[in-house]
Structures are given as C-alpha cells and as structure tokens.
Amino acid sequence: MLLIDTHAHIYDEQFDQDRDAMLERAEAAQISQIWMPNCAQETVAGMMALAERYPERCLPMMGLHPTYVNNTFEVELAAVEDQLNRNAFMAVGEIGLDFYWDMTFVDQQFEAFRTQLRWAAEQQLPVSMHTRSGNDRSHGGRNAFAEAADVIEHLALPGLTGVFHCFVGTLDEARRAIDLGFKLGIGGVATFKNGGLDKVLPHISLDDIVLETDSPYLAPVPYRGKRNEPAYIRIIAQRVADLMQINIEDVARHTTANAQALLPALYANLLPE
Numbered sequence: 394m395l396l397i398d399t400h401a402h403i404y405d406e407q408f409d410q411d412r413d414a415m416l417e418r419a420e421a422a423q424i425s426q427i428w429m430p431n432c433a434q435e436t437v438a439g440m441m442a443l444a445e446r447y448p449e450r451c452l453p454m455m456g457l458h459p460t461y462v463n464n465t466f467e468v469e470l471a472a473v474e475d476q477l478n479r480n481a482f483m484a485v486g487e488i489g490l491d492f493y494w495d496m497t498f499v500d501q502q503f504e505a506f507r508t509q510l511r512w513a514a515e516q517q518l519p520v521s522m523h524t525r526s527g528n529d530r531s532h533g534g535r536n537a538f539a540e541a542a543d544v545i546e547h548l549a550l551p552g553l554t555g556v557f558h559c560f561v562g563t564l565d566e567a568r569r570a571i572d573l574g575f576k577l578g579i580g581g582v583a584t585f586k587n588g589g590l591d592k593v594l595p596h597i598s599l600d601d602i603v604l605e606t607d608s609p610y611l612a613p614v615p616y617r618g619k620r621n622e623p624a625y626i627r628i629i630a631q632r633v634a635d636l637m638q639i640n641i642e643d644v645a646r647h648t649t650a651n652a653q654a655l656l657p658a659l660y661a662n663l664l665p666e
C-alpha cells in the first residue's frame with residue numbers, strides 16, 4: 394500500500410529539530426512521495442534543499458501563496474517566473490485566494506492568481522490551489538472557492554488541471570470542482586466532527602480525490618491542534634475509507650494513481666512498477 398501526501402510544508406521551521414526522523418516515519422508509513430507547496434521567496438531555499446536531498450520522494454512546487462501577496466507581489470511573481478524557467482517543478486503552487494486573514498490586497502491576490510494560472514497552463518503543470526473563505530459566508534464573508542472557480546471558468550485555459558487543496562466545500566462545490574477537471578485535496582478536516590466532508594465524500598467518486606496533510610497545519614483527530622506530519626496521512630486515508638464504506642487499500646490505490654496522473658511527464662520516471 395503506497396500513499397502520496399500531495400500537500401505538505403515539510404521545510405517549515407517546525408520540523409527543524411526532527412526533520413530526518415519525521416521523514417523516516419513517513420517512509421515507514423509507506424508514503425512514496427511528499428509534494429511541497431512553495432509560499433514565497435523566503436521558503437524556496439529550504440524547499441529546494443529537501444528536493445535535492447530526496448529527489449524521488451520530496452517533489453517541489455513553485456508559486457506565490459495568496460497570504461504572502463502584498464504591495465511587493467510583482468517582485469515576488471518575477472521570482473516565481475524566474476524559478477519556473479530555471480528549475481524543474483511538479484506543479485505551480487500554492488496559489489489561490491484567501492479571504493480569511495486579510496482583504497487588504499484582494500485585487501493583487503486576483504492578479505497573482507490569474508498570472509500563475511496562465512504560467513501553469515503554458516508550462517503544462519498542474520496547480521495546487523488554496524481557497525479560504527471569509528468568516529461566516531452567510532453574513533458577508535466571501536466564498537473563495539466560488540470566486541476561484543469563476544476565475545478558472547472565465548480564463549478557460551486549455552489543459553489546466555490540479556487540486557483544490559484542503560477542500561472543505563459543499564457537495565455542489567465538489568461537483569463544480571470535478572466538472573472543471575480538478576481533484577479535491579482531502580486532509581485532516583475529514584476527521585473533524587463539524588468538518589462537513591461526511592456529507593460530501595459518500596456521494597463522489599474515489600477517482601476525484603487525492604490525499605494531503607497540509608503539514609505542519611490541520612492535524613487530523615486525535616492530533617488536532619498539534620503539529621501535523623506526513624505519516625498521519627494514514628489516519629486521513631482510514632477516515633476516507635470509513636466515510637466511503639470501502640477499505641483503506643482501495644483508498645490508497647486510487648488516490649495514489651490519481652495523484653500520479655497529475656504529475657508532469659518529467660516526473661513520470663518516478664512511477665513505481
């Protein structure tokens with residue numbers, strides 16, 4: 394049984410004291426690949442050091458995270474573009490819209506998002522998308538998923554695909570993401586009592602999801618609130634199996650195949666026999 398963690402910030406300083414041990418635990422948990430989303434220029438060096446040390450296990454993405462978009466975003470975007478032209482990456486990410494923390498640079502967030510979606514389509518790379526809504530959607534909080542889906546629809550970029558990372562939407566939103574040709578990234582929220590994914594997962598196909606931890610954030614129950622790590626992907630896989638009433642081996646086989654199908658040709662040689 395092989396698993397892929399499609400979204401983990403394992404270069405984060407929270408792993409500085411025990412990164413090798415954390416990666417050993419991931420290997421013992423049969424995690425064949427860990428995909429690393431970039432945040433901004435400040436995270437590139439740590440991420441690339443891991444990609445060089447573990448070229449077949451730790452695969453880097455390149456992108457500017459929406460919560461890092463501010464009045465210097467054009468400088469940050471130029472650095473992303475430069476990296477995309479110079480180095481190999483498995484995806485453009487993480488990119489998207491965040492209406493939760495701060496709306497000051499929301500116009501710039503949209504511009505950065507559109508620009509990076511275009512680069513992904515040009516380079517034929519998948520995207521890892523962050524869509525975090527504002528507080529209390531029913532009372533004026535904006536729905537980041539819906540607005541991101543609108544952007545993707547309007548741009549209609551040929552061949553664009555990827556993952557709605559940390560999907561926490563409704564069944565209608567899940568179907569919209571799937572219709573757009575994207576996978577749903579299912580993580581620790583699936584194990585939360587009020588996470589809402591119990592109303593979504595039983596009604597969609599195993600072919601439309603991939604697994605992720607979003608380490609060091611969003612640890613699954615019983616580690617909720619503590620540091621998350623890739624080895625916990627097994628807990629998420631088991632929870633998905635329970636909600637879909639299938640066995641964990643089927644969850645692993647399908648989600649790993651779904652993830653591998655997203656990989657650009659350059660990484661095709663990593664596919665296990």
Ligand SMILES: [Zn+2]
Binds near residue numbers: 607
């Ligand atoms: Zn992330």
